[in-house]
Amino acid sequence: MRAVQITELSGPASALTLGDIPEPEPSHPLTPGSGVLVDVHAAGVSFPEVLQTRGEYQFKPDLPFVPGSEVGGIERDTGRRVAAFCFLGAFAEVAAAPEYMVFPIPDDWEFAQGAALVLNYHTAYFALKIRGRLSDGETVLVHGAAGGVGTASIQVAKGLGARVIGVVSSDEKEKVARDAGADEVVRADAFKDAVKELGGADVVLDPVGGDRFTDSLRSLKEEGRVVVVGFTGGAIPEVKVNRLLLNNTEVIGAGWGAYVMPKPEVTRQIGAELQKLIDAGFVRPIVGARFPLERAADALELIDARGATGKIVLDVRAD
Numbered sequence: 660m661r662a663v664q665i666t667e668l669s670g671p672a673s674a675l676t677l678g679d680i681p682e683p684e685p686s687h688p689l690t691p692g693s694g695v696l697v698d699v700h701a702a703g704v705s706f707p708e709v710l711q712t713r714g715e716y717q718f719k720p721d722l723p724f725v726p727g728s729e730v731g732g733i734e735r736d737t738g739r740r741v742a743a744f745c746f747l748g749a750f751a752e753v754a755a756a757p758e759y760m761v762f763p764i765p766d767d768w769e770f771a772q773g774a775a776l777v778l779n780y781h782t783a784y785f786a787l788k789i790r791g792r793l794s795d796g797e798t799v800l801v802h803g804a805a806g807g808v809g810t811a812s813i814q815v816a817k818g819l820g821a822r823v824i825g826v827v828s829s830d831e832k833e834k835v836a837r838d839a840g841a842d843e844v845v846r847a848d849a850f851k852d853a854v855k856e857l858g859g860a861d862v863v864l865d866p867v868g869g870d871r872f873t874d875s876l877r878s879l880k881e882e883g884r885v886v887v888v889g890f891t892g893g894a895i896p897e898v899k900v901n902r903l904l905l906n907n908t909e910v911i912g913a914g915w916g917a918y919v920m921p922k923p924e925v926t927r928q929i930g931a932e933l934q935k936l937i938d939a940g941f942v943r944p945i946v947g948a949r950f951p952l953e954r955a956a957d958a959l960e961l962i963d964a965r966g967a968t969g970k971i972v973l974d975v976r977a978d
Contacts, residue, residue, distance in 0.1 A: 661975075662751035663955045664723040665712055671959035674712035676723070677952065683748055683755040685735075693758040695743075696735040700770035702749040703729040704950075704958045704971040705778060705807065706889070712959060720747060727973075730754050731764065731773025740764050742773035744781075749774075750955055752975055759923035762930050765937065768944075775944035775970035779811035781929050782888060786864055786913035787816055788932075789925075791886040795820030797861035800854055800878060801841070805832035807970040808866045808888060810839040810945045815933075816864075818941030824857060826850045826871075835968045839945055847871065854878040864888060872896035876908060884909045945969040 666676045687694030708726045710716035727749025734741045735753075742764050743756035764773040787793045799816040803809040804825025816823045817840045824843045825836035833844045845853035851874035854860055859880040865872065868890035875885050876898075887910065898910050919926045936942040947969030950958045958971050 660752040661952060662725045662748075663727075663952060664725050664750075666723045668712065668714035668722070671709055671712045671956055671963050673956075675956050675959075677955075680725070680751070682753045683751075685755055687745070687755045687757045694755045695758055695761055697730055697732045697741060697743045697745070697754050697756055697761070698735055699730045699732040699749065699752055699754050699975045700977075701731040701774040702727045702751075702754075702952075702973040702975055703731075703774040703778060703807075704955070704962060704973060705729075706962055709959050709963045725749070725751050727751075727754075729774055729776070729778045730756070730975075731768075731770035731776075732975075734761060740766065740768075740770070740773070742776040744777040750952065750973060750975075757923075759926050762934075769946070771946045771949060771970075771972040771974070772944040774972050775807065775811075775946055776933075779807045779970065780815060780933055780942060780944070781919070781926070782808060782913070782915040783812040783815040783864075784929050784933055785915045785918070786886045786888050787812065787821075787862065788819060789929075790911050790913040791862045791864070791884050793819055793821055793862050796822075798822045798824065798858065798880075800824045800826065800850075800860035800863040800875070801836075802826045802847075802863070802865045802867045802871065802875070804839070804841060804844065805835035805968045806866070807947075807967070810835065810969055811942075812864050813839040813841050814942050815936065818936035818939065821862075824854060824860065832968055835945065835947075840941075850874065851877050859883070862886060866890075868896055870896070873899075873902070876902050876910075879906060879908045881906045882908065884911050886911045886913050888913050946972055948972075949974050 744760040745756040825841035863885040866888040
């Protein structure tokens with residue numbers, strides 16, 4: 660099968676090699692005996708793959724390896740159209756995934772939307788509902804609101820009954836955030852004052868980090884929560900805990916992968932809740948730029964340059 664491998668740790672422009680390798684075994688290494696094979700039509704591209712090309716991600720497989728964690732395609736044994744999370748191996752024509760990380764997708768979805776489902780939407784639900792304790796009627800502030808996690812978080816938050824304020828850096832990204840369902844959109848360079856004028860936030864979802872973190876704390880209402888999802892902005896902020904006393908606020912970590920990997924029942928629960936939001940019309944992944952498999956490096960460079968909107972996808976085979 661054709662596959663893209665990371666063969667050296669030199670960054671997204673030069674770390675990848677396209678070639679032919681054997682198909683994976685169906686038994687997934689993380690759940691022996693319960694894996695399934697998926698004939699991949701589309702593969703999702705995310706920030707962790709950028710880090711992997713430099714050896715900067717916490718999970719460091721031996722070289723060479725096939726990167727990519729999520730796919731949309733056909734489950735080989737059943738013929739179902741599915742979204743699957745495979746941890747590694749997505750940038751290939753066939754991928755193996757644990758049984759509990761495989762979910763049906765609607766007939767009217769493209770496979771590219773399936774490739775955008777698991778990582779971003781499961782992360783969003785986990786961060787907002789399970790960790791952030793989001794309640795109906797609360798206000799959510801979403802950083803990086805035009806990206807893959809951001810658009811997913813907007814849709815999930817709306818499905819959970821929240822009012823959503825998106826934070827973006829340009830007119831183009833504002834349109835994406837509004838298309839995802841944001842009620843209000845503010846600019847990243849002056850978001851704190853704008854959010855205060857809008858009444859503040861009960862929950863801030865932050866996949867960006869960096870120097871905006873302190874202003875996120877200042878944007879909270881009393882008993883508000885900042886939920887930390889990642890650090891695509893590069894810098895890892897520090898919390899001056901005296902700020903938490905001023906308004907009885909919280910900073911909460913939301914590490915979806917580490918939490919759910921040993922807990923298949925949690926993944927199934929999140930999948931069931933997301934299916935309700937899909938059926939109700941709230942969840943429908945927004946796909947951004949699409950690249951053929953041989954241009955995987957271009958896809959990673961787009962993410963590395965902070966130019967991505969929606970979910971970036973590799974088209975592995977024709978729908």
